Amino acid sequence: MQQHPDYRFLVALRENDSRTLEELYQECSPKITQWVLKNNGTVADANDLFQEALISLHASAHRQDYTLTCPISALLFTICRNQWINQLRRKKKESEVRKVEAERYTPESATVSAYERWEEDQLQQARLDEALAKLSDTCQKLLRLLGKGTSPVEAAEKLGMSNANTVYRRKNACLNRWRELIVAKGDE
Amino acid sequence: MNENDYIAIEAYLQGEADQEARAALEKRATEDVQFAAALAERRQLNDHLKARGKEPDLRNTLDQLGKKYFQSKETTVRKLRPQKRKPWQRLAIAAAIALVVSLGITFLWPSKGTTYEQFAQHQPISLTERGTGDELASQAEAAFNQERYAESADLLERYLQEQAEDQQAKLALGISLLESNQDSAAVNVFQEIAESGSSLAPYGNWYLALAAVKRGKNAEALKFLDLIPATDTYLKARADRLRATL
Numbered sequence: 001m002q003q004h005p006d007y008r009f010l011v012a013l014r015e016n017d018s019r020t021l022e023e024l025y026q027e028c029s030p031k032i033t034q035w036v037l038k039n040n041g042t043v044a045d046a047n048d049l050f051q052e053a054l055i056s057l058h059a060s061a062h063r064q065d066y067t068l069t070c071p072i073s074a075l076l077f078t079i080c081r082n083q084w085i086n087q088l089r090r091k092k093k094e095s096e097v098r099k100v101e102a103e104r105y106t107p108e109s110a111t112v113s114a115y116e117r118w119e120e121d122q123l124q125q126a127r128l129d130e131a132l133a134k135l136s137d138t139c140q141k142l143l144r145l146l147g148k149g150t151s152p153v154e155a156a157e158k159l160g161m162s163n164a165n166t167v168y169r170r171k172n173a174c175l176n177r178w179r180e181l182i183v184a185k186g187d188e
Numbered sequence: 189m190n191e192n193d194y195i196a197i198e199a200y201l202q203g204e205a206d207q208e209a210r211a212a213l214e215k216r217a218t219e220d221v222q223f224a225a226a227l228a229e230r231r232q233l234n235d236h237l238k239a240r241g242k243e244p245d246l247r248n249t250l251d252q253l254g255k256k257y258f259q260s261k262e263t264t265v266r267k268l269r270p271q272k273r274k275p276w277q278r279l280a281i282a283a284a285i286a287l288v289v290s291l292g293i294t295f296l297w298p299s300k301g302t303t304y305e306q307f308a309q310h311q312p313i314s315l316t317e318r319g320t321g322d323e324l325a326s327q328a329e330a331a332f333n334q335e336r337y338a339e340s341a342d343l344l345e346r347y348l349q350e351q352a353e354d355q356q357a358k359l360a361l362g363i364s365l366l367e368s369n370q371d372s373a374a375v376n377v378f379q380e381i382a383e384s385g386s387s388l389a390p391y392g393n394w395y396l397a398l399a400a401v402k403r404g405k406n407a408e409a410l411k412f413l414d415l416i417p418a419t420d421t422y423l424k425a426r427a428d429r430l431r432a433t434l
Contacts, residue, residue, distance in 0.1 A: 016242065018249045022256075029257040044326070047258035051250045058246055062239040064231065128236045147237030152204060164204075168195045175194075175233055 006072040010061035013054060021054075028073050032080050041084060053079040060121050070110035078107050078115045131181035139174035146171060189226055197227055201234045304402040307430050308367075313360045315347065324350070325357075332360050337367035355381060355388045359395070366399055375399050382415070390420045394427065406434045 012020035028050065036046035053076050060066045068075075107115070132140065138159070145155045152164035152171075161167055199205045200213050217224045312333040315325040328343035341364035344357055351357060362377035378399060382392030397412035413427045 013246065014242075016246050016249055018253065021249065022253055025253045025257040033258060043258050047254040050258070051247075051254055054250055055243060055246065058243065059236065059239040062235040062242075064235065125236065128233070129240075132236075143237050144241060146202065147234075147239075147241030149238075149241065152202065165195075168198050169191070171198055172191060172194045175198075175230065178233060179229065 001067045001069055004068045004070060004072070007068045009072045010057060010066070010068060013058040014061040024054075024072070024076075025050075028076055031073075032077060035077075035081065036084060039084060040088070045084070045087075046080075049080040049083055050076065053083070056118070056122060056125075059125050060118070063121075066121075068114070070108060070114045074107060074111040075114045075118065078111055079118060082115070127182060127185055128178075131178055131185060134181050135174060135178055139170075139177065142167070142170060143174055143178075189222060193223065194226065194230070197230050198234075200227075201231060303430070303433050304398060306433075307401070307426070308398055310363050310367075313356055315354065315357055315360075328357070328360070332364060335367075337364040340364040341368055341370070355384065355386045359388055359391055362392075362395055366395065366402070371399055371403060382412075390416050390423050394423055397427070397430065401430070401434070410434060 009020060009024050011017070012024075029046070032050050033043055033046040036049065037043070041049075056079070057072075057076075132143070135143070142155060142159060145158065146152070146167075150158070152167040155161070156163055156167045159167075161170065196205070196209065196213060200210060205213065213227075217227050313329055315329045324343060324347045328340055328347045331337075331340035331343055341361060344361040344364060347357055348354065348361060358377060359381055362374045362381065365371075365374035365377060375396065378392045378395045380392070382389055382396060384392070393412045393415040397409040400406070400409035400412065410431065413431050416423050416427045418424050
């Protein structure tokens, strides 16, 4: 599958490129704000929804096999819309949910499939996070440090380990444990 | 697959493997299915860690962009601090003020109520920026903007325990205290703002003047009004109008 030209925004999320991300805010914020305001929300709600949608895509953007197959604005709008409906539902505002759902909204099929993949990604990320949180404190500390880009040599110093090789061995043991927890959760 | 295989994969994914080791590993991944699967799995875990590691910095960037692109019209047009204006706008405002003065202040100004009530018209606040204490911020904001001052005083005090540097919230706390007739506590808060050197310092003096007017101490009020800088044209115009009535 070919990457949509908007994939550059996913690269911008991955690289924290504020200039490119600003283009995305310029393009998307008016429509999302207008829609949320029309559906019993505030500008702050719109901002929250949009930011969390971007954060969720940020995790996907780190995956090498992730392909964006539709315009990112359409995907973001669909994510925000559905998340807002979920929030209204959680707040038991059923009448508003019905009103939102009654409105005609049929995204392009490419957006629908992109959204479905996004949903699967969210479940997978939640599974990873849940298992990660069950690891020992030392493992969590080590993995988070390395995730932030700290070099193994530096991580060894910070965690009182003898050298980078120890860090790799420890990391390997932590990742094995992490994997076991993920598999165990999947078997439940 | 043994421990050394995994360690080689980790060094590769961490970007620490040398060119030769990289080439060997990539070659093996094309030939050995089990190794390729292990590499893919480890890559997924590493990618997830990288994403989570970089998330706080991205949140900071998005917070800034959110503030810029998701602004409530109601709050932005009525911010506490006047927005910076272009020279021609300043001239137009100055001309408008001069015209109002020459036509007579009473034409635009309500004549009923005490002097304090006439001038104690508080601008709404907007505290609901993303971050910690959001729920409290929105409750405090709502209570203040709906003039439930006893409640907003309590909420703002709690909010300020977490966001001690928020001068806007501090000013709103002072106003809430003043409106709930806790004048001396209010004066202390305004005093702190006036001495803070922050952009809201002139408002500290403005409200110290209003608090003095409320307590009938007009001479004291005049002293505070004198401290409002002419560069703050919006507040200076209000101060001049108040001075004219004292």
